Amino acid sequence: MSWIDLGALEDIPLRGARIVKTPLGCLALFRTAEAEVFATSNSCPHKGGPLSEGIVHDRKVTCPLHNWVFSLETGEAQGADAGRIATYPVRVAQGRVLIEAEAIGRRSAA
Amino acid sequence: MSQKLIVIGAGMASGRLLEHLLEARGDWEVTLINAEPRGCYNRIMLSPVLSGEKTFEEIVTHDAEWYAERGVTCRFGERVTGIDRAARRVTTDAGVTLDYDRLVIATGSQPFIIPLPGHDLEGVIAYRDLEDTERMMALRPGQKAVVIGGGLLGLEAAAGLHARGIETTVVHLMGHLMERQLDEAAGYLLRKELSDRGITIRCATNSKQILGQDGQVRALELDSGEEIPCDLLVMAVGIRPNVALAQEAGLAVGRGIHVDDQMGTSDGSIFALGECVEHQGAVFGLVAPLYDQAKVLAETLSGGQAGFAQKELSTKLKVTGVDLFSAGDFAEGEGREDIVFRDPARGVYKRLVIEGDRLIGAVMYGDTADGNWFFGLIKDRTDISEMRETLIFGPAYQGGAAADPLAAVAALPADAEICGCNGVCKGQITAAIGAGATDLGALRATTKASASCGTCTGLVEQVLAVELGAEFVAPTAQPVCTCTDLTHEDLRRLIKSQELKSQEAVWQELGWTTRNGCHVCRPAVNYYLLADWPLEYRDDPQSRFVNERKHANIQKDGTFSVVPRMWGGLTTPGELRAIADAAEKYAVPTVKVTGGQRIDLLGVRGEDLPAIWADLNRAGLVSGHAYSKGLRTVKTCVGSEHCRFGTQDSTGLGVKLEQRLWGSWTPHKVKLGVSGCPRNCAEATCKDVGIVCVDSGYQVGVAGAAGMDVKETERLVDVASEQEAIDWTVAFVQLYREHAKYLDRPYKWVAKVGLDWVQETLGDAATRAALIARFDLSQEVYQKDPWAERATPEAARRFAPLADMTLEAAE
Numbered sequence: 001m002s003w004i005d006l007g008a009l010e011d012i013p014l015r016g017a018r019i020v021k022t023p024l025g026c027l028a029l030f031r032t033a034e035a036e037v038f039a040t041s042n043s044c045p046h047k048g049g050p051l052s053e054g055i056v057h058d059r060k061v062t063c064p065l066h067n068w069v070f071s072l073e074t075g076e077a078q079g080a081d082a083g084r085i086a087t088y089p090v091r092v093a094q095g096r097v098l099i100e101a102e103a104i105g106r107r108s109a110a
Numbered sequence: 111m112s113q114k115l116i117v118i119g120a121g122m123a124s125g126r127l128l129e130h131l132l133e134a135r136g137d138w139e140v141t142l143i144n145a146e147p148r149g150c151y152n153r154i155m156l157s158p159v160l161s162g163e164k165t166f167e168e169i170v171t172h173d174a175e176w177y178a179e180r181g182v183t184c185r186f187g188e189r190v191t192g193i194d195r196a197a198r199r200v201t202t203d204a205g206v207t208l209d210y211d212r213l214v215i216a217t218g219s220q221p222f223i224i225p226l227p228g229h230d231l232e233g234v235i236a237y238r239d240l241e242d243t244e245r246m247m248a249l250r251p252g253q254k255a256v257v258i259g260g261g262l263l264g265l266e267a268a269a270g271l272h273a274r275g276i277e278t279t280v281v282h283l284m285g286h287l288m289e290r291q292l293d294e295a296a297g298y299l300l301r302k303e304l305s306d307r308g309i310t311i312r313c314a315t316n317s318k319q320i321l322g323q324d325g326q327v328r329a330l331e332l333d334s335g336e337e338i339p340c341d342l343l344v345m346a347v348g349i350r351p352n353v354a355l356a357q358e359a360g361l362a363v364g365r366g367i368h369v370d371d372q373m374g375t376s377d378g379s380i381f382a383l384g385e386c387v388e389h390q391g392a393v394f395g396l397v398a399p400l401y402d403q404a405k406v407l408a409e410t411l412s413g414g415q416a417g418f419a420q421k422e423l424s425t426k427l428k429v430t431g432v433d434l435f436s437a438g439d440f441a442e443g444e445g446r447e448d449i450v451f452r453d454p455a456r457g458v459y460k461r462l463v464i465e466g467d468r469l470i471g472a473v474m475y476g477d478t479a480d481g482n483w484f485f486g487l488i489k490d491r492t493d494i495s496e497m498r499e500t501l502i503f504g505p506a507y508q509g510g511a512a513a514d515p516l517a518a519v520a521a522l523p524a525d526a527e528i529c530g531c532n533g534v535c536k537g538q539i540t541a542a543i544g545a546g547a548t549d550l551g552a553l554r555a556t557t558k559a560s561a562s563c564g565t566c567t568g569l570v571e572q573v574l575a576v577e578l579g580a581e582f583v584a585p586t587a588q589p590v591c592t593c594t595d596l597t598h599e600d601l602r603r604l605i606k607s608q609e610l611k612s613q614e615a616v617w618q619e620l621g622w623t624t625r626n627g628c629h630v631c632r633p634a635v636n637y638y639l640l641a642d643w644p645l646e647y648r649d650d651p652q653s654r655f656v657n658e659r660k661h662a663n664i665q666k667d668g669t670f671s672v673v674p675r676m677w678g679g680l681t682t683p684g685e686l687r688a689i690a691d692a693a694e695k696y697a698v699p700t701v702k703v704t705g706g707q708r709i710d711l712l713g714v715r716g717e718d719l720p721a722i723w724a725d726l727n728r729a730g731l732v733s734g735h736a737y738s739k740g741l742r743t744v745k746t747c748v749g750s751e752h753c754r755f756g757t758q759d760s761t762g763l764g765v766k767l768e769q770r771l772w773g774s775w776t777p778h779k780v781k782l783g784v785s786g787c788p789r790n791c792a793e794a795t796c797k798d799v800g801i802v803c804v805d806s807g808y809q810v811g812v813a814g815a816a817g818m819d820v821k822e823t824e825r826l827v828d829v830a831s832e833q834e835a836i837d838w839t840v841a842f843v844q845l846y847r848e849h850a851k852y853l854d855r856p857y858k859w860v861a862k863v864g865l866d867w868v869q870e871t872l873g874d875a876a877t878r879a880a881l882i883a884r885f886d887l888s889q890e891v892y893q894k895d896p897w898a899e900r901a902t903p904e905a906a907r908r909f910a911p912l913a914d915m916t917l918e919a920a921e
Contacts, residue, residue, distance in 0.1 A: 006913040014285070015626065015652040018912035029912060034289055038444075050668045050716075053656035055629040062629035064656040064664055069629070073444045087444075097912075104915070 003091070003098035009035065010095065017052035017061070022104045027088060028052035029097060030072050032059050037097050038072035039090040045083040112137040114209055115411070116200060118190050118355070119143075119216035123384030123400040125150030125172050127214065130408030132180045140182045141208060143200075146239065147187035149173060154397055156243045160270030166240060193359035195377055212379055212411060215356055215367060219349040219385035219395070224258065228320030233327035234343045237267045242344075249342055251275030256330045256340040258317060260287040262425060264346035265304070269432075271344075272309050279310040279338050281317055281330065291425045291436040295450075295625070296475045298614040299459055303432055351386045351393055366393045371417035373407040383407050389418060396423050424485045433474075435481035438488040439463065440471030451502045452621045459618065460502055467495040480504035519572040528569050534559040536573060543577045550574070568595055591630035593622050598634065598851040605638050611646040613639065613653070627653075634852035637739070640775060641847050644888035649775070657737035660909075661896040662719055665712065670719060672698075672711040673736035674726050675772065678746045678764035678784075679707030688729030696722050706743030706781065708734055720906030723897035732895040735772065739853075741843075742781045744768040745793065749786030749803065758803035760786035763832055767839060773893035774885070777850040777859070780843060795823045798856040799839050808835040812842055812868070813860040821857055824865050826872070841878040844885040845871060 012018045012031040019042055020027045026042040028051050038059065042052050049065030059072045069078040070085050077083040089100035115131075115138045117124050124142070131138065142149075150172040158164040177184050189203040193213065201207045221236030223229055235242050237257075246267065249255060253276055257268045260282030271278045280287075286297030287304075301311050316333040320343060329337040351366035362368040362376035366388030373381045383403040385394055394400060402418055409416035424437035440463040451460040456476060462484065463471035468491050472484040483505045487494060494501055524537030534557050542556045553559055553570060560567040575582045589595050596604070601620070610616050616635050617626065627635060636653035651659045662670035674689065689709055693701050700712040714722055723733075735742060744767050747753065749760030764784040771780075783794030784801045794800030796816035800823045802809045807830040811823030826842065829835050842856075845868065850859035860868060872878050899905060 004915070011908070011912060013652055013908070018908070021911045021914040021916050023916055026911075033294070034285055047666070048668070050656075050664075053660070053664060055632060055655070056652065057628045057632060058625045060628075065666070067629060073446075 002101045004101050004104075006090075006097045006099055008095060009037065009092055009097055012037065012097070015056045017054075017056060019050075019052045020099070024105045026050075026052075027099075027104065028061075029090065030056050030061060032056060032072065035092050037090055037092050039088040039099055040070070040072060040075060041086040043085070044068055044070075045077075045085060046081070051085065112139045113211040114138075115140045115212045115214065116208060116210040117142045117214045117216060118200070119218055119384070119386075120146070120148075120150045120172075120184075120186070121216055121218045121384055122150060122153055122171075122397060123218075123404050124214065124216035126401050126404035127216070127383065127407055128172075128180070128182065130405055131411060132182075134408060134412045136412050140180075141185065141210075142177065142182050143185045143188055143190055143202060145187070145189040148240075149177060149184065149186065151240070153239070156237075156240070157266035157270050159240075160243050160246055160267065161273040162270075190355060193355065193380075195359055195380070198379060210379070212381065214407065214411075215375070215380065215382040215386060216384045217352040217355055217386045219351050221345065222348040222350050223345055224317070224347055226317055226319050228322055228327070229345075231320055231322040231327045231343075232325050233322075233341065234320060234345065237263055237344050237346045238349075246271055246276075246342065246344065247274065249274065249276050252277070253341040254339055255279070255342045255344060256281060256338050257344045257346060258282075258330070259346035259348075260284070260311065260313065261290065261346065261348070262288060264344070265300075267344050267346055268309050269304070269307075272307060276342075279312065279340070280304075281315050281332070281338070282311070282313045283316060285314045287311065287313065288436075291473075292434070292475075293440060293461060293473050294614060295459055295461065295618060296434065296436070296473045298612075298618055299457065299475045300432065300434060302615075302618075303457075349385060349395055351388065353386060356382065356386070364388045364391075369418075371406075371419070372410045373403055373418060374410070381407055381410070389420065392420055396425065398423060422485070422488050424481065433476055433478045435474040435478035436472065437481070437485045438469070438471035440473050446470070448625070449498075449502045450623070450625070452618065452623075454619045454621050462502055464494070464498070467493045469494050469501070519569065520576045528573065529557075529559040539570065539573050540577055543574065548574070548578060548581070590634060591628055593624045593627050593631050594620065596620060601635070602638050602642075602849070602851070605635075606642055611639065611643045613650065629655075637775060637777065637852050640892075641777075641888070644884075644891050649892070658739065660716070660719065661723075661733055661735075661737065661900060662714070663737045667713075669713045669715055671736070672714050672719070672722055672726075673704065673708055673734040674731035675734040675768070676708040677768050678744055678761050680761065680765065681708075685729055685731055688726060688731060692722050692725050695725065704736070704743075705745075706734075706736075707745050708736075708743065710736070717910050720901045720909050724901035727895070727898050727901055733897045735896075738775070739778050740773070740775050740780065741768070741771040742779050744771075744782040744784060745797070746784045747786045747791035749784075753786055755789060756786035756803070757805050758786060758808065758832070760784045760792065760801075760803050763801065763803075763808075763835065764792075766832075766836060770836065770840060770889075771843060773895075774843070774847070774889060775892060776843065776847050777852050778855045780846075780856065782839070796820065797823065799823075799842060801835055801839070806830065808832065810835055810838050810842075813857040813865070815855060815857045817855075819857070824860070826865070826869060837878060837882060838872060840885050841872050841881040842868070844881040847885070847888075848881075 006020055012029055014031055017028050017030045027039050028042040030038045042050055044051055044063040046068050047065055049063040051061050051063055053064045054061040060069050062069050068081050075085045075087040088103045091098050120142055152169040152171050155169040159166055190200050191203050192201050199207050199209050221238045235245050255271045255276045255278050257264045257280045260280050268278045268280045286294050287300050305311055318331045318333050321329045321331055327343050329339045331337050353363045353367055356367040357363045367375055367382040367386055369382050369387045369389050373383050375382050384400050406416045406418040422438045447464045449462045458476035461473045469487045474481055522536050526536045528534055528536050538557050539559055542553055547553045547556045560570045590598055608619055610619055632653040636650050639647040640649050656664050662672055664670055693711055696714055696718050698711045698713055702710045704710050744764040746761045746764030750756035750758055767782055780798045782799045783792040783797040785792040785794040786803050794802055796814040800811045800814055809828050810826045812826045814823035815821040827838055846856050
């Protein structure tokens with residue numbers, strides 16, 4: 001697997017998110033704890049709400065438009081709502097946030 | 111013929127190695143060389159020595175006699191200066207050369223000293239060996255020390271110093287203590303315990319430089335410029351393997367000396383163990399793996415078969431009175447689940463991390479009795495699916511019948527304490543129920559059970575349920591959300607009475623069932639904290655809905671609307687021109703006049719926000735807070751200034767009110783209106799506060815509504831002067847801020863508490879003045895234009911994508 005450096009962990013607010021533009025569309029990067037980051041699609045399957053603007057709690061995010069809650073680990077909608085958002089492999093190393101290249105439509109540079 | 115073994119370094123690892131090796135009665139001629147002028151002592155027990163609970167003699171594990179009895183030649187206080195691998199010979203700084211058949215390098219590690227300016231001053235030390243400990247012990251009570259590093263070692267040093275009467279401050283870079291071993295929650299409890307003892311803890315704090323006077327440390331200067339005076343500065347920020355000797359000898363070295371599973375280095379005659387080695391990419395700082403390595407190396411040297419494998423580690427903090435245990439992996443990772451147990455009254459927190467059918471991590475605070483049992487489950491990779499439901503209660507609860515909470519309560523003896531605050535036992539409660547107290551309110555009134563901190567409310571209800579059976583009616587009070595059983599009212603009361611000043615304090619002290627709340631409770635908790643503790647707590651943008659975080663209203667397509675403030679509905683040609691320019695520059699699709707007498711720019715893209723704000727700021731326009739639970743607008747008519755019916759300067763009063771109230775956070779939005787005469791052109795009588803001017807003065811009405819409910823204001827007071835009208839309005843808003851439930855508009859709140867109570871409270875001049883003073887205090891912190899703050903390049907960066915990979919896609 002090859003990993004792409006997206007930026008510094010510190011640039012994502014704790015219990016907050018930032019977006020990343022990719023050839024596949026906008027992804028949301030969520031920072032759920034000091035050194036814990038998840039990447040998902042930025043778009044809510046309900047009405048397309050920008051998930052990166054939602055409130056991040058535990059390992060979940062609440063969509064800002066109609067309060068759908070998604071697990072950032074599995075992408076599954078929680079509670080009575082049915083739906084799923086795409087999740088992407090992401091990790092933190094030496095204070096940097098890395099995403100797996102192929103998952104976002106990039107051939108590895110090697 | 112015996113073989114010559116030379117061991118470099120007399121630390122804990124080599125001490126254990128010699129024990130194993132000489133027990134095996136191999137035919138060795140051992141020479142032990144140590145740069146420290148003494149043999150092996152239990153380094154991890156230096157903390158009890160520092161705190162005075164042990165003496166150095168008690169922690170010596172191998173004294174001169176021990177070595178003599180076993181025929182080990184000791185060369186203490188002598189440093190090895192070189193290894194000649196070809197000749198199998200070492201030389202020391204005493205000029206001696208010694209031959210070996212086998213060589214063991216156990217040079218350990220050295221503390222990492224951050225190269226801050228001033229790190230070489232006298233009085234800046236690490237916490238590593240007896241000399242460091244003695245330096246700390248030489249301080250006199252009343253002197254000051256700063257410890258940089260809130261990890262295991264730093265906290266032990268701080269606790270030891272504090273126990274000696276030293277005024278101690280811990281400066282820690284990360285957001286919570288011991289972040290490698292503890293999660294935020296346990297870190298909070300630990301911080302609280304140490305703070306309560308009198309140790310000052312500064313987390314998320316960066317050091318800038320160490321200040322000295324005549325070559326002696328004087329203070330630590332933080333990034334903020336603040337200085338913390340100290341007579342001694344201890345750095346406990348980590349260790350680095352000592353590899354210099356091995357490196358010069360040409361052995362393979364990474365972070366540590368590379369060793370294989372048999373502890374062999376890249377030279378077949380040379381072995382290494384302890385904190386100086388690197389095994390499969392890992393280096394070691396805790397004692398358990400070192401002892402494993404010693405065992406393996408003894409076996410290897412004796413010709414046996416053994417291999418070192420890295421295992422899960424557990425940690426305990428050796429600070430008297432602090433029970434803390436952590437093991438395994440409890441941080442990052444997908445597919446992991448938590449089981450959390452909190453008992454705030456007893457100060458107990460336990461968290462288990464489960465992946466699939468295995469327990470992989472455990473953090474415990476306050477009650478660590480089951481720590482080793484959990485550690486065993488982690489190490490053995492035991493399948494825990496069968497006992498998952500009762501796992502967190504420990505080994506005592508395994509293998510029994512499924513637990514029914516009511517059965518457990520029913521089984522409690524009559525003298526079991528239910529309410530710790532008021533010392534009420536189950537027997538008193540059942541007696542009160544028998545005497546006719548058949549609901550929670552009656553029980554609280556008669557026994558005081560659950561009437562103080564309220565955390566035992568659930569237990570009291572269970573006693574009721576057991577005693578009354580089917581007659582028991584569950585209470586109807588609505589909890590804030592599923593994260594807690596507390597109502598908003600209880601939550602507000604407890605935040606005030608228990609002086610909870612941080613979110614973590616609320617989660618811990620009030621027994622939240624989730625790690626950091628949810629989208630329902632967190633905004634409420636954030637508001638209550640900032641309203642009650644304006645100086646101690648700071649608003650947390652991540653606990654706010656997007657509109658209040660972005661300071662703009664999100665629209666259904668994800669764009670935002672931008673509304674500048676127009677004080678009392680007044681504007682100027684210059685402002686209108688700036689708005690028009692901005693609308694064109696950012697291609698704003700819709701420009702609309704709002705009901706609150708100002709102009710809305712709709713459809714602005716998120717990443718354009720900081721730039722459009724900066725442009726509007728330059729024309730003197732500030733945020734209209736059209737998105738916030740705070741003061742929105744003060745709608746006015748033109749009043750006596752222009753209108754032939756106007757009785758007072760309603761526009762002027764509106765402007766004054768808006769300028770006084772803007773920027774304050776409130777439980778829900780607040781809209782005001784000021785009409786210049788009873789014709790009421792500003793529609794003031796359906797506002798949260800509506801003032802109608804009359805010839806004799808001002809009629810101040812409150813609790814109107816014109817939304818889902820429509821309701822006319824109720825008269826709060828009639829006053830003669832404009833100043834009094836302003837005072838009553840500010841005091842009313844502050845009373846609302848301090849008492850209302852989050853997301854209750856004033857009319858809902860007034861309906862709950864009664865207008866009589868509001869009038870009575872505000873009618874007292876001293877109370878009114880105090881409310882106004884508290885409002886103004888809060889405004890000192892919060893009356894800032896959020897646009898100006900976010901239009902700086904640094905803040906603006908956060909509105910842009912973290913990375914844009916579409917730009918490189920065309921490579």
